[in-house]
Amino acid sequence: AQSVTQLDSHVSVSEGTPVLLRCNYSSSYSPSLFWYVQHPNKGLQLLLKYTSAATLVKGINGFEAEFKKSETSFHLTKPSAHMSDAAEYFCVVSGFGGGYNKLIFGAGTRLAVHP
Amino acid sequence: NAGVTQTPKFRILKIGQSMTLQCTQDMNHNYMYWYRQDPGMGLKLIYYSVGAGITDKGEVPNGYNVSRSTTEDFPLRLELAAPSQTSVYFCASSVDSSNQPQHFGDGTRLSIL
Numbered sequence: 001a002q003s004v005t006q007l008d009s010h011v012s013v014s015e016g017t018p019v020l021l022r023c024n025y026s027s028s029y030s031p032s033l034f035w036y037v038q039h040p041n042k043g044l045q046l047l048l049k050y051t052s053a054a055t056l057v058k059g060i061n062g063f064e065a066e067f068k069k070s071e072t073s074f075h076l077t078k079p080s081a082h083m084s085d086a087a088e089y090f091c092v093v094s095g096f097g098g099g100y101n102k103l104i105f106g107a108g109t110r111l112a113v114h115p
Numbered sequence: 116n117a118g119v120t121q122t123p124k125f126r127i128l129k130i131g132q133s134m135t136l137q138c139t140q141d142m143n144h145n146y147m148y149w150y151r152q153d154p155g156m157g158l159k160l161i162y163y164s165v166g167a168g169i170t171d172k173g174e175v176p177n178g179y180n181v182s183r184s185t186t187e188d189f190p191l192r193l194e195l196a197a198p199s200q201t202s203v204y205f206c207a208s209s210v211d212s213s214n215q216p217q218h219f220g221d222g223t224r225l226s227i228l
Contacts, residue, residue, distance in 0.1 A: 009155070034216060043119070043205055043219035044158075090157060103217060105157025 002027045002095045006106035014114050019078040021109045023091030026072060032094040033074045034103075035065055039087045047089075050074065061085070086113045117141050121206050121220035128196045128227050136191040136223050138206030146209045147189040148173075148217065149181065151202040158205060164189055196227045 007022040025031060032051045036044040048059025055067045065076045074091060091106040122137045140147065145166045150158040150173075160173030164183040178200055180192045189208075193200060203224050207217040 004157075036219075041221070041224075043221045044207075045219070046216045049216055092157075102160070103158075105159075107155065107157050 002031060002093045002102075002104045004091050004093050004104050004106040006089075006091050006109050008109050009107065010110050010112070012112040012114065013081045015083055016080050019076070019081045019085065019111065021076040021089050021091075021111065023074045023076065023106060024072055025074060025091070025093045027093055027095065029095075033065075033067065034092040034094065035059065035063070035074075035076050036090045036092060037087050038090065038108075044090065047076070081111075081113045083113050083115070086111055119206055119208055119218050119220035121204075121223050123223060124221065125224045126226070128193075128225065130196060130198065130227060132196050133192070133194050134196070136193075136204055136206075136225070138189045138191070138220060139187050140189075140206075140208040140218070141187065142208060142210075142218065143186060144208035144210055144218070145186065146211060146217075147183065148207045148209075149179070149189070149191045150205045150207065151175065152205060152222075153202050161191065161204075193225075198227045201225060201227045 003026045005024045034049045035047040037047050038044045047063050048057045050057045050067045058064045063078045088108045088110050090108050093104045119140045148163045149161040152158050159175045162181040164170045167186050170181050203222045205222050206220045209215050209217045
């Protein structure tokens with residue numbers, strides 16, 4: 001069975017400083033992993049995905065994530081936060097469940113960016 | 116480029132009322148999904164469909180029904196609204212059952228009073 005744990009429910013950074021959002025996963029086989037972002041009153045937007053190719057994955061808006069199998073982690077980083085990055089971020093693991101693309105969502109990390 | 120469109124965006128219902136949440140996508144995706152998002156939680160799958168005429172239950176189907184008569188549309192029906200169904204509902208679609216990402220609508224915020 002797959003599961004996802006986002007280690008921080010809230011993260012607060014200053015504009016221009018690095019961002020680290022932590023995610024650990026559990027899967028009985030090689031998973032596909034995603035990070036989605038949700039801005040207020042909006043749907044979820046895909047930031048990046050890992051599907052067993054390169055372990056360092058680059059996404060949109062300067063975000064990237066590194067898949068570490070030995071640590072079962074998929075942390076999201078960005079070198080320099082921007083005010084527009086303030087949002088809710090979801091780490092998601094994908095697996096097959098009865099013939100469909102079953103997504104298991106973490107509980108989310110709310111990122112606040114201060115001037 | 117519309118993607119996944121959900122209507123209405125907001126709705127308040129009284130206990131016992133019924134309503135249909137609409138979802139349509141213009142990407143010709145075979146797979147469609149309904150999720151609910153409760154405060155401080157990730158998304159939970161209610162129902163999904165792998166193609167027109169085929170639907171199946173997700174994790175939390177009780178109190179809901181769906182239909183899929185066309186590739187584009189996947190409405191979600193609440194027959195007897197209960198306060199526990201107060202939530203934000205998201206519709207999503209994907210190309211197939213591989214590890215392609217799902218595309219989400221902007222959500223319907225539903226309150227049952």
